[in-house]
Amino acid sequence: MTINLNNLLNSISKNSKIGDFQDLEHIDGLSISSISANLYSKKRDDVVMFYFRNGANHASVYTQSKLVSENIKWNLKINKKRIKALLINTRNANAFTGKNGFKGLKILAENLSQMLTEKQKIDEEKPEKILPNEILFACTGTIGEAFPTEKIKSSIPELIENIKYNQNKYIWVKAAMGILTTDLKPKLAMEECYIGNKLIRIYGIAKGSGMIYPNMATTLGFIFTDANISSTILKQLLKQNIQKTFNAISCDGDTSTNDMVSIFATGEASNSSISSIKDKKLKLFNSSLFNVLLNLAKRVAADGEGASKFITVKVKNCKTEQDAKKVSFSIANSPLVKTAIAGEDPNWGRIIMAIGKADVNLNPNKISIKLGHISIIENGKLLPSYNEYEAADYMKSEKIDLIINLNLGKKDFTSYTMDLTKKYVEINSDYRT
Amino acid sequence: MTINLNNLLNSISKNSKIGDFQDLEHIDGLSISSISANLYSKKRDDVVMFYFRNGANHASVYTQSKLVSENIKWNLKINKKRIKALLINTRNANAFTGKNGFKGLKILAENLSQMLTEKQKIDEEKPEKILPNEILFACTGTIGEAFPTEKIKSSIPELIENIKYNQNKYIWVKAAMGILTTDLKPKLAMEECYIGNKLIRIYGIAKGSGMIYPNMATTLGFIFTDANISSTILKQLLKQNIQKTFNAISCDGDTSTNDMVSIFATGEASNSSISSIKDKKLKLFNSSLFNVLLNLAKRVAADGEGASKFITVKVKNCKTEQDAKKVSFSIANSPLVKTAIAGEDPNWGRIIMAIGKADVNLNPNKISIKLGHISIIENGKLLPSYNEYEAADYMKSEKIDLIINLNLGKKDFTSYTMDLTKKYVEINSDYRT
Numbered sequence: 001m002t003i004n005l006n007n008l009l010n011s012i013s014k015n016s017k018i019g020d021f022q023d024l025e026h027i028d029g030l031s032i033s034s035i036s037a038n039l040y041s042k043k044r045d046d047v048v049m050f051y052f053r054n055g056a057n058h059a060s061v062y063t064q065s066k067l068v069s070e071n072i073k074w075n076l077k078i079n080k081k082r083i084k085a086l087l088i089n090t091r092n093a094n095a096f097t098g099k100n101g102f103k104g105l106k107i108l109a110e111n112l113s114q115m116l117t118e119k120q121k122i123d124e125e126k127p128e129k130i131l132p133n134e135i136l137f138a139c140t141g142t143i144g145e146a147f148p149t150e151k152i153k154s155s156i157p158e159l160i161e162n163i164k165y166n167q168n169k170y171i172w173v174k175a176a177m178g179i180l181t182t183d184l185k186p187k188l189a190m191e192e193c194y195i196g197n198k199l200i201r202i203y204g205i206a207k208g209s210g211m212i213y214p215n216m217a218t219t220l221g222f223i224f225t226d227a228n229i230s231s232t233i234l235k236q237l238l239k240q241n242i243q244k245t246f247n248a249i250s251c252d253g254d255t256s257t258n259d260m261v262s263i264f265a266t267g268e269a270s271n272s273s274i275s276s277i278k279d280k281k282l283k284l285f286n287s288s289l290f291n292v293l294l295n296l297a298k299r300v301a302a303d304g305e306g307a308s309k310f311i312t313v314k315v316k317n318c319k320t321e322q323d324a325k326k327v328s329f330s331i332a333n334s335p336l337v338k339t340a341i342a343g344e345d346p347n348w349g350r351i352i353m354a355i356g357k358a359d360v361n362l363n364p365n366k367i368s369i370k371l372g373h374i375s376i377i378e379n380g381k382l383l384p385s386y387n388e389y390e391a392a393d394y395m396k397s398e399k400i401d402l403i404i405n406l407n408l409g410k411k412d413f414t415s416y417t418m419d420l421t422k423k424y425v426e427i428n429s430d431y432r433t
Numbered sequence: 434m435t436i437n438l439n440n441l442l443n444s445i446s447k448n449s450k451i452g453d454f455q456d457l458e459h460i461d462g463l464s465i466s467s468i469s470a471n472l473y474s475k476k477r478d479d480v481v482m483f484y485f486r487n488g489a490n491h492a493s494v495y496t497q498s499k500l501v502s503e504n505i506k507w508n509l510k511i512n513k514k515r516i517k518a519l520l521i522n523t524r525n526a527n528a529f530t531g532k533n534g535f536k537g538l539k540i541l542a543e544n545l546s547q548m549l550t551e552k553q554k555i556d557e558e559k560p561e562k563i564l565p566n567e568i569l570f571a572c573t574g575t576i577g578e579a580f581p582t583e584k585i586k587s588s589i590p591e592l593i594e595n596i597k598y599n600q601n602k603y604i605w606v607k608a609a610m611g612i613l614t615t616d617l618k619p620k621l622a623m624e625e626c627y628i629g630n631k632l633i634r635i636y637g638i639a640k641g642s643g644m645i646y647p648n649m650a651t652t653l654g655f656i657f658t659d660a661n662i663s664s665t666i667l668k669q670l671l672k673q674n675i676q677k678t679f680n681a682i683s684c685d686g687d688t689s690t691n692d693m694v695s696i697f698a699t700g701e702a703s704n705s706s707i708s709s710i711k712d713k714k715l716k717l718f719n720s721s722l723f724n725v726l727l728n729l730a731k732r733v734a735a736d737g738e739g740a741s742k743f744i745t746v747k748v749k750n751c752k753t754e755q756d757a758k759k760v761s762f763s764i765a766n767s768p769l770v771k772t773a774i775a776g777e778d779p780n781w782g783r784i785i786m787a788i789g790k791a792d793v794n795l796n797p798n799k800i801s802i803k804l805g806h807i808s809i810i811e812n813g814k815l816l817p818s819y820n821e822y823e824a825a826d827y828m829k830s831e832k833i834d835l836i837i838n839l840n841l842g843k844k845d846f847t848s849y850t851m852d853l854t855k856k857y858v859e860i861n862s863d864y865r866t
Contacts (some may be wrong), residue, residue, distance in 0.1 A: 067789030067797055095796075096785045098814060118783050143782025145814065335768070336861055343862025349576025352529045356500030356690050364500055364529075379532060382577065420768075421862075422855040428769055429776025 014276035022190045024172040024203045028226045028301035029054055029266025032171050033162040034178035039091035039141075039148055045178030047152055050086040050222065051116065051161055053124065056223035056264040057367075058083040058136065059235035063259035066405035068423075070102040071137035074109075081231035083264065086222065088179050089113060090207075094139040094147045095257040097351070104149030109135040113152055115129035115160050119323045138220050140181055140258055176205040179220060182427055185303050189295035191288035195281050200260035202285070204292045205317075208249075208300030219300050221246055221261035223292060227285060229274050236277045237289055239262050239294065245293035249301040249416045250332045301416040302387055305386055306423030309341055309400050314414045316405045323360040323406075330358035331402060338420035341400055346353060348392035349374050351402065366407040374399070439585035455623045457605040457636045459532055461659045462487055463700025466595040467606055467611035470588035471522035473579055478611030482592055483519040483655065484549065486557065486628040489697040491516040491569065492668035494675055498693035499515075501638055502528035503535045503580070504570035505693065514664035516697065517567035520545060520614050523640075528690040531540075535581030542568040544586055548593050553734045571653050572612055573640060573691055573824055609638040614638050615644035615860055619737050622728035628704040628714050633660045635718070637725045641682075641733030651689040652733050654694035656725060659720060660709050661700035669710045670722055674839065678726035682734040682849045683765045694726075725746060730760050734849040739856030742774055742833050747837045747847045756793045756839075756848035764835060764848075765789035779824035781809050785834060804857075805833070 031051040039046040058081060062072050071094050087108065090116040094101045109132035120127035141149075164171050176186030187206040190201060229237075238261065246261050274282055303311040313332045317323035332335055334354040340347035348369055355367065365380040372394050376386050394400075400419075464484040472479040491514060495842035508742045542565035553560035558566060563658065572580075581634055585689050597604050603772050608620030620639040641652040662670075673695065707715055735743040746765045764770055767787040772779035781802055788800065798813040807828050809819050827833075832851075 054849065064788075065786070065789035066793065066795055067785055067790070093782070096782065096810075096813075096815075118748060143785050144779075176749070182625075197692070212791035229488065257786055290581060299705055335857070339858050339861035342858065345862065347575075349526070352500055352576050353498070353690055356496075358499070360499065361495070377529075380529075382529075422858045424768070425772050425853060425855045428772035429778070 001036055003016045004051060006050065012418075022188060022191050023169040024188055025169065026167045026269030027203055027224050027266065028120050029056065029168070030163050031163045032167055032175050032266075033159050033164065034175045035155055035158050035162055037089070037148070037151050039151060045174065046086045047159060048091045048175050048178040049163070050175075050224065050264070051163055051401065052084055052266055052352075053120070054262065054266065055082045055084055055134070056266045057081060057229060057231040057234055057424055058264050059231055059238050060136075060260055060262040063256055065257045065259075068094065069093055069139055069258040069259050070097055071105055072104045072258065073102060074186070075136050075260075078133040078386075079138075080133055081135075082134070082210065083136050084130045085112065085116060086136045086138065086262065086264070088138040088220070088353040089152055090142075090181050091141040092139060092145055092147055093143045093258050097147045097316050101147040103145040104163055104181075105137050106132065107149055108137075108152055108156070109133070110395075115156055119163070127146045129345050132302055136262070137256075137262055138222075138262075140179070140191045140220055140256075143257060145386070149363065172203070172205070177204065178208045183303050185299070187296055187299040187303065189292045189299070191292050193284040194289040195227055195269070195274070196307055198269045198271040200225060200269050200271065200285060200383070202288050202292050203298050206296040206300055208303060213392050217257070219246070219259055221293070221296055222260070223263040223289070225263070225265050226267070226269040227265050228269060228271050229265045230338065233274055233277050234265055235284075237282075237286060240277075241286070241290045241293050244414070245290065245297045249412060250329060261431075263289075271336045275321055298416050301418055304418040305427045306421040306425070308421055308423075309398055311338075311341060311400045311402065311417045311419065312414060313417065314401065314412070316403065316412045317409055318360070318406050318411045318413075319358030319409035321411040321413055324411050325415070327358045327404060327406070328413045328415040330354045331404070332385055332417040335373040337421055338417070341395065342419035342421045344392065344395040346371055346388060346395050363408060368405040370403040371395075386423055441708070449657075455621060456602040457600070457621055458701065459600045460634050460636055460657050461701030462489065463600070463657055463697075464596045464598045465600055465608050466592050466597065467608045468588055468591050468595055470522070470584050472522065472584060473737065478607060479523045479591060480552075480588055480594070481521045481608050482658065483608075483697070485517055485697065485699055486553070486598075487699070488515045488517055490514060490662060490664040490667055491695065491697050492664055492671050493569075493695040494671055496689055498690050500529065500690050501605050502526055502532055502572055502691040504538055504572045505691065506535060507538045508693070511566040511569075513566055513569075515567070516569050517563045518549060519569045519571065519695065519697070520547065521571040522574075522576040522837045523612060523614050524587055525572060525578055525580055526574045526576045526689075528553070528576040530577070530580045533582045537580040538570050539565065540582055541570075543583055545589055548589055549620040552593055552596070553631045554702050554844055567575045569695070570617050571604050571612075571655075571691075571693055571695075573612070573653055576690060586853055602839070604636070605636070605780075612638065612640045613763055614640065614739055616736050618732070619734065620729055622725045622732070624725050626717040626721040628660055628702070628707070628718055631702045631704040633658060633702050633718060633721075634823050635660075635721050635725050637729050639729040640735055641736060651691055652679070652689070653861055654726070655727050656694070656696040656722070657699050657700040659700070659793040659823055660698050661697075661702060661704050662718075664696045666710050666715075667696050670719060673710075674723045674726050675681070675718070675845070677836070678723065678730040679849060682730045697724075697780060698715070731849050734851055735807070737851040738860045739854040739858070740851030741854055741856075742831055742852045744774060744835065744850045744852065746850065747834065747836045747845070747848060749836065749845045750842055751793070751846075752842035754844040754846055758793045758848070759793050760788055760837060761846045761848040763787045764837070765850040773849070774828065775852035775854045777825065777828040779804055779809075779821060779828050784837070788837065795839055796841060799841065801838040803830075803836040805830075
C-alpha cells in the first residue's frame with residue numbers, strides 16, 4: 001500500500017458524515033495480516049486474515065438470500081463455536097461457483113491450518129494443532145466467476161509472514177481497507193466498557209457499498225472483543241443487536257449472497273464468567289456492542305455507492321415495529337425519494353407516496369412529517385408556516401433527517417440510507433469493465 | 434401545440450423498442466378535447482376530456498397505495514357505472530391536498546356538467562341533463578401542491594369549444610400527449626375484433642414514466658371501445674386482464690397515489706347482449722383487450738424515465754405464479770441488474786443475487802438462465818460453451834430478454850421494465866426545479 005495512512009485518517013475524519021473516526025489499538029489474543037494476492041489488476045490488499053492464536057469464541061449471522069455463497073456454506077458446515085482464524089478475500093464472491101468454489105475453500109483451509117500449525121510450533125510455548133474446520137471464510141466481490149484458489153493459496157506464506165501480533169491504528173486501517181470493494185472509505189468503530197471490574201474492548205470493521213439491504217446480516221461486518229463470553233451468548237447478543245443496526249440500513253434494496261456479520265471473543269480480558277444473556281454484568285457490554293454495530297452500519301450507509309448525503313428515516317408511533325420498519329424502508333428504498341434528496345429538493349410529496357405504498361394501515365389525518373427541525377405536515381395537513389425556501393436550505397446539508405409520525409401507537413423504527421446519484425449508476429454500470 | 438405530428442408519428446414508429454405505432458381512428462359515441470389550462474410554465478396541452486355524448490359503461494381499477502389522490506376518492510364516491518365524461522389533468526396530482534383538493538373537483542364537476550348540458554341542448558336531438566356525478570377524474574403530476582381549480586375551471590369553455598366529435602390519428606396523439614408528464618412519447622394502442630357479426634374497436638392511451646410499479650393499476654391507462662358490454666362485465670374483464678399487463682410492469686418500484694386504469698364502452702357497435710364473462714362471444718374481445726393493455730403497458734415500461742433499453746424478465750416453471758412473479762420483479766426492480774444492463778454488461782451474477790433475495794424456495798442445481806438466445810446457466814452450472822463476448826454483443830441491443838427457468842413446476846410470470854441510467858437520476862433530481 002502506497003497510501004499515506006496519516007493523510008487518509010485525517011481525510012476520513014474530516015469528511016465523515018457520521019462523526020469522527022476512532023483509533024483502534026490492540027486486542028489481546030488477536031493477530032492481523034493483510035496482503036495482496038493480486039486478485040485485482042491493480043495491486044492492493046485483497047486478502048486479510050484475523051488469527052486467534054489461542055482461539056476465539058465465535059458467532060455469525062448470514063444473508064437470508066436463498067442462493068448463498070460457498071464460503072457461507074463452508075461456515076455453516078464446519079459449525080464451529082471456537083475458531084482459530086478468519087480469512088477474508090475481496091474481488092471474488094465465491095457465489096454460484098459450485099463444487100469447485102467449495103473445494104477451493106477446503107484446499108485453502110487445509111493449507112492455512114497446516115502453516116499456522118507450523119507457526120505455532122515456532123512461536124508458542126504450548127503449540128496447538130490447528131484444524132481446517134477451525135478456519136472461517138468471508139468472501140466479497142463478483143458473483144459467478146471461478147474462485148481464484150491458486151492465487152490465494154500461493155499468497156498464504158506471505159500472509160503468515162506478515163502476521164502482526166500487536167495492532168495499532170495503522171494495522172487496523174490497512175485491514176479495513178483490505179476488505180473493501182467499491183467502498184471509498186475504510187469503516188472502523190470501537191467502544192470500551194466494563195464487565196465486572198475488567199475493562200473490555202469491542203472493535204469492529206465493516207465493508208458495504210452495494211447490494212446493501214437488510215434481511216439478517218447485510219454486507220460484511222466483523223466484531224472483535226477480548227471479553228470472555230461463550231459462543232451461545234455471543235450468538236444471542238449478535239442476533240438481538242443486529243436488528244436495529246445492520247438490519248436497519250439500505251443502500252439500494254439489493255441483498256447479497258455473501259452478507260455476514262461475525263463476532264469473535266478471545267477471552268483474554270479474563271472477566272468473570274457470564275452465565276446467561278440476562279446476566280446484569282452484560283448490560284454495559286450489550287449497549288457497547290450495539291453502539292459499535294450501529295456505528296459501523298451507519299458508516300456502510302454513509303459510504304453507499306455514489307452517496308453524497310447520509311439519510312436517517314425515523315418512523316415513530318406506529319401500531320407495530322413491523323409497520324414502522326415497513327414505512328421506514330419504503331422511504332429509504334424509494335428511488336424517487338432518494339433522487340429528490342440527491343437533487344436537494346424538499347419534495348415531501350414523494351415521502352407521502354412512499355408512506356402510501358408501504359402497505360401499512362394508516363390514518364392520513366394523523367400523519368406528521370418533519371425534515372430535520374422543520375415541520376411540514378401536521379395531522380395530515382400542510383402547515384401554513386411551512387417555508388419551502390427554509391426546507392431547500394436544509395436539504396443542502398450532508399445529513400438529512402426525515403421524521404415521520406403516524407400517531408397510531410408506540411412503536412418506532414429508524415433506518416439509514418443514502419441518496420441515489422448519477423455516480424451510483426456510473427459505478428454499477430462500470431463495475432466489471 | 435407547435436409540434437409537427439407527422440414527424441412525431443414517424444419518429445415514434447422508428448424509435449419504438451416495442452414495435453410499430455398504430456393509427457387510431459374513430460369510436461362511435463366518443464368525443465375528445467385537449468387544451469392548455471396553463472398548468473405548466475411552458476404552454477402545452479395539460480387538460481384532456483373524453484366526452485361520451487350518450488354515456489358509456491365504465492369500470493376502473495385503482496392504486497393499492499394507502500394514500501390515494503382526491504380524484505380517486507371522488508371516483509370511488511360517485512361510484513357510477515355509466516359515465517358522461519372523463520377529465521384528465523397533468524402537472525398536479527391532487528394528492529395530499531385535503532378537503533380543498535376534493536372540493537376543487539366538485540366545483541369542476543358542477544361546472545363541466547352544466548356546460549355539457551348546455552352543449553347537449555344545442556347539438557343533440559334528445560338532449561340529456563348531465564350530472565356532476567357522471568364526471569370521472571384522473572390527475573397526475575406533483576403530489577402535495579394546491580390543486581389549480583380556478584385555472585382548470587376557467588379553461589372549461591375552451592375545452593367545450595374544442596370538442597371533436599370525430600377522431601383521427603392526430604386527435605388521438607394530441608390527447609395522448611396531453612396526459613404526459615415526464616414521458617417522452619405518447620402511448621397509443623388498438624385492436625379490432627368481432628363480437629358476433631359486429632366489428633368492435635378497442636383503443637387505448639396511457640402515460641407512465643415514474644412511480645411505476647404494479648399493485649393493481651399502475652400509471653394512467655384509458656381504454657375506449659364501442660362494444661355493448663355492461664359495467665359489471667367490463668370490471669371483471671379489466672381485473673382479469675390487468676394482472677399480466679399493467680401489473681407486470683415496473684420502472685422504479687415506486688407506486689403512485691394516483692394510478693388508475695379505466696375502460697369505457699359506448700355500446701354504439703350494437704352487438705348482441707352479453708350475459709356473463711363466460712359468454713363465448715367475448716373470447717375474441719377478451720384477448721384483444723389483453724393485447725391493447727399489454728401493448729400500452731410495454732410502451733410505459735419502454736418509455737420509463739431515462740430508459741435506454743426495454744427489458745423482458747420471463748420466469749418459467751415455478752411452483753406457483755406468485756413465486757414466478759416474486760422472482761421476476763426481484764430482478765426487474767434490482768438497481769444492480771438494471772445498472773448492469775445500462776452498462777451493457779452481461780453480469781449474470783447480479784441476476785443470481787436477485788433470484789436469491791426473492792424469498793422463494795428454489796433448488797440452485799435446477800436453475801437455468803438465458804440471455805435472449807444465449808444459454809448461460811443450465812442446471813445450476815455455468816455452461817462451458819458460454820462465451821462472454823457473445824453475451825456482451827447481445828447486451829448492445831435495445832431489447833433485452835432475460836429468461837429464468839427454476840424447473841420446479843409449471844407456472845410462469847413475465848415482467849417488463851427498463852434499465853437504470855444516469856438520465857433517470859437526472860430527471861428525478863430536477864423534476865420540480
